[in-house]
Amino acid sequence: MFSSPFLLAFPFLLLICFLLYWAGARNAYLRRPAVEEGDPASHEWHFFVPCRDEEAVVGTTVERLRADHPGAHVWVIDDDSEDRTGAIVAERAETDRRVHLVSRRRPEARQGKGAALNAAYDELNQFLAEDTDREKVVVCVIDADGQLDPRALARVSGPAGFGDPETGGVQVSVHMRNAEDPRPLADRGRIRNAFARLLVRMQDMEFSVSNAGMQLLRGRTGSVGLGGNGQFTRLAALDRIAAAERRPWQRGALLEDYELGLHMILNGDRISHIADTWVSQEGLPHGRRFLTQRTRWAQGNLQCVRYAPRIVSSRHYGGKGVLETLYTFLQPVAHLVTLALCAVMFAVLGMTVAEDGFGEAFGGMLALWPLVVVLAVVSVLPFVLWGPVYRRDRAPGSSLLVSLLWGLALWVYAYHLFPASARGFVRMLRGRNGWAKTRRNAEVVTSGPVAVES
Template structure:
């Protein structure tokens, strides 16, 4: 087999695997049924809110949590903020004994979100009475701009989630809080940048509420649900078991949330996906900030590939779960191959076809079927998701709008190729620093034109 034939064969295999994966995640997403709720009073709830320069959002987040869930304990983790984050938290501590402040200082501070969460875990375990049953305590991680749905704790207390003693962690669905078309985009920008910002926001909402949700629905079947950094629920006894074997619950990956989910499964628990509740967070209307965020996520996934031997060796992880986790963790490397593979195959195919047909025009006339094949295999697997989004969301969008979203979503997904190149470059050069993504309220203080 020649080098050209080998390249084409590899491309065919990767394409078939990708299309099969799209089909496999789509089926449980479309066929799922509502999950039952439970009694949240059975559990004690403690919300960890990691903060680094979050004065613009943390006050409203604390107030909203206190209003919606009066019995919850809120642990604000100030990771040596340069702004008034700690002062905002202290002002609310003065009127409620359910609010706690965990202060960190450099050089220990600003070493990653996982370290900040470990500090809160240590503070919580020290605060609890020695006789407390840790299996009845649930730790919830919420971003400083996070908005939990009113039914979040009822869903988490349900028989499929923490009502099952085998459940160690659960992840809520993620929606974008600024998804509406009339939601202002921060920054003093012109019409195009305002439109571009709203486009990015809508694409992120589609991504989380369809593609990522579908991946999680499949993982619910394979018992390999991935945890996210926002809307993450974990049983305290599961965190204890991880800390006993590994020293601390959270570890040093840049994808510390997914990494925690791996450790929960390795500890013998199940992870659960809660599609019928959600947490809202701000989508990023800035190309630069979006790429920074996704590069960090991609690099973190690459770092987590070191757990693959343990995943396959673990008796508590199903074979299907190990295969699903393997595909997810190896996906960045497959995309990296694709960056060079797909252009090579395309150019080789045109060159060989032109030579064999006698001219490019003759080859193009004989190969008319290539265009619909590209649409079917390269565009439709992405463009179809906005139609599911339209049917399941409350946007009231028309079919024409859904078609426009479909084209936009297909193009939006190409950002993953730039992110994987950036992530791989950081990985091989040893750049593992945790770059915080600025909130939109912070970006509003600067010109958005400098961000895009």
Template sequence: MSLQLSALEVLNTLAFLLCVTFCAYVIGIMVIFLRPRTASDGDPSSYTWHLLVPCRDEATVVVETVRALRRTFPEATVWCVDDASTDGTGELLDQLAADPRIRVVHRRLPEARQGKGAALNAGWRAIRSATPADADRDRIIVGVVDADSRLDPRCLAALAGRRYFGRSGVSAIQIEVRMLNCGRTRSRVARRPWSQLLIRLQDMEFRGPIAAMQELRRHTGSVGMGGNGQFTRLAMLDRIADRHGTPWHGALLEDFELGLHVLLVGGRTEYCPETWVAQEALTKLRRLVRQRTRWAQGSMQCARYTWAVLTSRHIRNTGAAEIAYFLAAPWTQLVGTLVYLGCFAVLGYYVGQAPDSLAGWWRHGGWGVVPLIVVFGILPFATWGLIYRHRCDRSLSIPAALGLGLGHWLNSYVQCVAVWWAFFRLVGARSDWHKTARSRDAVRAALTRRVAPPHH
């Protein structure tokens, strides 16, 4: 009996510590996130801008994206890296390259299709080769834009501001990410209620919790780079390459890995919420789980940098602690899943042993578990619905915002599935990955099948 009590106490203590730590973190980022802040624009003509667009089978979206970039930012050069596409992407890009401000880098097998980081490195080499030797590389900015994205028209002006690249110490900047297909959309798939809910949840996640994490990191000096909407001085990319061979490396979270390298070589990263990049949201749960699995596995791969971060003379203690917390998150989620399942198993045992089973357990004080689940399990997620309404979309009713917050809580269980899938992939030494399919790819494939001639 004492052994059973001891095991129960250990489980309860672990569950309590995990809950308190998580809630304290959430409250901390909420407080910082809700503080108002503004920054003045700068002069983008003071810099040379290169927009790097990695393309692997992006025929359904890339033409619109590249044309929008050229139309909105005529002063920028757009570099498209065709990563051995098989759907005609390369041919479409070659047609666009009649514009001298659009450059195409073709990668061929077997070197191609080695991950997004390798494609970005190819683009960086092309930009570096085209840059005069006497150019001021601190004033040459390389931005990464996904092939399905749109940039805020005032993006370059915001980045040129005194708080950002106008400050000489800032080496790399991540801008806010939004969902392109949130709200009205031409896609029949995205108009379905379930798809619209997934799109809204992703928009809320990027503009709520993820943006809040980045605001916290601004104060700790540990802003992380994202895969879309990251901008880095060419001088910093060269500096990382001088030390490590290339700017981007092999982790599935190559964007966050780049940010770590910026910090480790003495650079400074910043987050700019005054401007944004909008990307296509995922409209199917399975694709969302695959995406989050890639993120979790990439974070697990980056755990190898923990010691370097903790001992770096360039990263202050608060920043090192925040990065270590982020890198430990998938591992604590693994432990937390087991702990919480253990607690529910013990709870189920006591419910079964109580007189009149569930009803008797409830009458004898079992109801006291419910407030704990609400406070520690649901509220840290559900509150983001109201914050999202306050900060991003006042057209949402309060009940709709609360419902979105509850959806965010349920969506958190996707991460539990993803982290275990990532763990088993890591144990199996699997680092291969197929790119996330666009919703328009499925429509195009269906149309192709419909018009294909019959086989005889």
């Protein structure tokens, strides 16, 4: 039938694209140059910490930021919390002039993370003197449970970061600080905790080596993306986006961080990724919370497809940057097409079995088993090879065998992208763009759903 060549060719095309991207990311990660540090005193630093019902973690986050980066200002945006988040920060602000509380109330509040960050941007503009050199002011977005490497400001001040006047933004690596927690779910049994440990470990492996490699590859193509945690931006670059788009962070965006990076590059600013410094956060040990988070990311990625025409026609994106960005945009689309093709293939197989019998239908497939084995090895091996790299950089006390098993688990873990993409696409079709915040691991569950769609 006419669809058979396409059914056969499409998976091969996806595999080739994946292997090329993986090879580039791995090479970029393993061959990254040493980071030269700069002088943090050459810039003025402001941390934005968006919060909603974060009393379980916000006090520790503010204390850690002030202790590790005493010259910086900390702006906590309380997005109409119903707990003591605002009170905790207000108490600290009374005795520390570098801690600021940005209070938001409904109906203006709870309009998304981007709106909260825009409110802090407005407050910062009022705080700064008119003669401030805004090229020397840097804003860093930190999650409410985020902990930043004490060396981070020195490293992002260097030539690879804001020491280069062309750099408008810097993204640092993300680590899961509970990756070594033996009981992520203290109130659950051994089997649930084994699953939770593996899930957190996979998130740490994904972010600290695989995603870092992707970002370093994007550094070569001029298409580095900003993340929601550990995102550094030059205030002047935010001003340029605000002048063009009315606000730095876009309202209603589910990936407001990645969108900000797109706008930054479209305006001619460079973004770099520094893998040798980090921000840590809690990995999610709950499968439901994890899938909901990834569904939001997939939906946000699909929303960003609308920028494709602007990127293709932009003089600030080179050919490699255009290809890399389009590849990133189309990942959820590729997952959806793959799911559809699998359904078609099973339907075709079912019709063949009905017409020709079981033996005839599967006889030809069995004859192709060497090709199937080769394709399976080629598909799995790239994930497995991340294992020893992760062991070297993040878990040196683990054995080589364990690291290879982690790599194999990473391959299985990657399949979460298919249901996440499907759920994100369905949500888009239904016009559902609101989200409840993901509950922190330290929060006590009283009633109601956890991190479900609003």
